Amino acid sequence: MHKSHGPVYYSHYLMLDKLLGAQEPLSRKYASPENPESHEETLFIVVHQAYELWFKQILHDLDSVLVIFNKSVVEDSDFGIIIQRLDRITKIQTMILSYMDILETMSPMDFLEFRSLLVPASGFQSTQFREIEIKLGLNTNNRESIDREFFLGRLTEGDRDRLTQLENAPSLLRLVEKWLERMPFTVSGQFNFWDEYKKSIADFLAEDEATIMSNMAGLSDKDLQGQLENLKITRETFSSLFDVELHQKIIELGQRKLSQKAILNALFILLYRHEPMLTLPQQMITLMMNIDENFTTWRQRHALMAHRMLGTKIGTGGSSGHQYLKRAADSNRVFMDLFNLSTYLLPSSRLPVIPTEVRRQLNFHV
């Protein structure tokens, strides 16, 4: 119980003086008889401020999840909190996406009334947005940007230093990677799950090949070759999971981020998601994918809004405008490896049977 400090007054507690006194449209400050205040600029400010407030809450929750993952052992009981907070982040993301609808009630002509007053300020300078990206796992080096120096050059020295330092701290991506690498279950005594899994895949793909060959009569040479080529690609995709060198190359090409061990263990979690010990980790993986998907949806929507407002004009921060934002939406993915895991799923009926001793570890006991 906290000690009481006496009566609390609503507007003092919420510091509404500060909060509600923080909207100062530039078009009001520079208003003249020829250029009166733009009515729409208040909306523009309020929507941005509301975004920043919710970014603050996202960071508050994300930071607390990072603290948990930074411990050498993540307790089973921590998972409830991790899931509650990641889930909240997804709910916030869903809500703030709809702010775009409100902002789009301002027409492109209305925006032109005050846009020139904003130069060179830009969303590039939202340090909270960048902080969320960095803490999730998107460094300035591997995110889509005009170029690192240009991007950092948009910031004050203080912001630049703070963000660059944050990039040295472990992100959610890296901490979850370490946690996944530590996960037991897949290799135990005589049992190596991955040997069994490889056998299941080989059988599965052999059946696919048999199906293609049995349909051969109805296929043109070109179609047959095409289907066999697809099968070869599928085989190679599966074997890339187990080929350490190939895995490393794919990482260097920027097409994968997680270590091979982490990817394999994440796959195991998805394959056996109904085992009691894996239910919460599976939920966590799903939430991380939801966060990534919500982020991407926001970026796409924001790019469309920028297109609607600016046409092909460049942004106030000097980017190519909506073209840049569209590219950023495609490539600034944090947890794409988790999405790609679906490539390696097998129907439940084809999954290797787990030995009793491992199954026991995956269940709660009384």
Ligand code: HEM
């Ligand atoms: C009229 C509405 C808006 C327009 C036309 C617009 C346009 C743009 C453009 C063109 C950029 C690229 C950088 C530049 O050259 O300036 C950008 C970046 C950005 N904007 Fe907006 N924006 C709008 C509203 C918003 C809102 C409401 C937010 C909410 C916080 C926001 C957040 C951002 C962020 C975070 C970036 C950096 C994105 C990145 O680099 O991946 N923008 N915006």
